[in-house]
């Protein structure tokens with residue numbers, strides 16, 4: 001039985017205060033909090049078996065290597081990849097995206113097309129713009145509607161035999177929209193294009209079956225899934241990963257080096273140059289275990305309850321407008337109070353111990369679309385409660401009174 | 405007779421010391437923000453903007469009888485309230501006094517967090533900007 005009060009005991013940070021008030025943490029879409037079970041794994045690593053991996057014959061190195069490779073298997077199982085070496089450890093979503101964008105440099109020629117969506121994190125549009133500059137390829141954008149959903153009939157029109165790659169997030173960070181990636185993948189494959197899905201915002205809420213999705217690449221960050229910062233996963237189909245050139249040169253990624261020629265190591269090491277975030281990778285595995293012990297169905301159901309509760313309560317406030325009104329949403333609410341700047345609302349909420357995100361959420365194009373400077377974004381996790389939402393609603397009311 | 409920057413700062417510190425809690429302090433800043441005379445629209449240009457990720461700040465400076473007069477605006481009201489305080493301190497002063505002014509009153513009235521460069525509200529570099537204007541006009545005066 002899911003009992004949120006017990007779950008909260010796993011997260012030491014949830015019992016701290018901010019500005020003299022109990023912390024209400026609603027910035028989960030930026031980063032999630034870390035349960036004791038994961039913290040213990042980090043402490044255990046540095047206390048008992050910290051060593052470099054894949055290199056030493058000594059016991060510590062062997063233990064660290066085993067744990068690291070076990071973590072890779074856990075991630076493989078969780079995302080249902082066919083092969084463990086299709087899982088590449090990265091420093092996070094951004095790294096994974098850059099690795100693919102860089103690799104595609106050698107496949108693209110002038111006039112080829114890359115499709116991205118209007119809902120992207122804007123920092124993630126940059127690698128594709130750079131790729132287009134290098135290769136002469138053209139960037140096309142799937143537009144969105146007022147509900148914050150991608151318009152699939154427009155996507156259909158953008159597809160052609162010139163399309164080489166489609167990049168889309170599974171869930172939008174600014175609005176929480178769940179995008180129809182099944183449809184996008186199938187259609188893109190229909191014209192022979194590869195698909196990279198940014199799973200940074202979906203992975204904390206949805207357990208994707210990568211084989212069933214038949215997606216070519218999928219990237220996530222551990223820190224949004226109760227794991228540590230600075231580590232993530234790039235999944236790639238084996239055939240693609242074999243074809244892609246390595247991204248960075250260094251230790252681990254080579255089989256043999258002479259001054260004439262280097263032979264690259266087998267997957268996954270080909271893409272894992274240098275000493276990786278060993279402890280982070282192991283803790284990522286522990287975070288996945290933690291979330292699975294609760295269960296993604298349970299998490300999704302509970303978070304949906306929080307979303308509905310908060311949506312209804314917030315909409316009772318006069319002059320409050322929610323951006324992103326798709327029926328398919330994760331537990332994210334982006335909103336504004338009429339005539340009030342989101343920064344002011346966020347500042348008052350912080351004084352009340354409530355952590356929300358304000359601003360454009362690295363999604364400037366979405367804010368331009370709605371013609372607003374930004375929003376206040378509250379994003380919920382399975383360890384949040386309805387009474388915390390009540391605190392938020394009272395806080396927003398107070399901000400409104402003070403600011404209008 | 406101009407009141408000195410130090411005297412104005414002490415006045416502000418006194419005013420703020422009367423507030424019982426953060427709410428009173430913030431309500432005061434919000435009200436200051438509402439009362440701030442707006443910057444003339446012709447000066448609300450991109451070259452006068454101090455860009456923050458979160459809110460924008462516009463600053464305009466002009467000389468009037470050897471004194472530097474600042475006008476400013478922001479799209480966020482709390483930011484505007486803080487601007488109003490800074491303008492009260494630094495506007496209508498001789499450039500040299502602006503350059504020499506201490507700024508630790510910010511700490512004393514509990515606004516340091518708002519003027520931190522990591523806050524990304526455009527205020528982080530506001531004081532620096534005011535002082536730069538003063539330096540520029542001071543050079544002209546010589």
Ligand SMILES: Cc1ncc(COP(=O)(O)O)c(C=O)c1O
Pocket residue numbers: 029030091092093094095121124169171172173198200201221
């Ligand atoms: C949709 C999306 N993609 C990518 C990122 C970047 O993730 P990271 O900073 O962990 O690389 C984020 C994080 O905010 C995100 O929300």
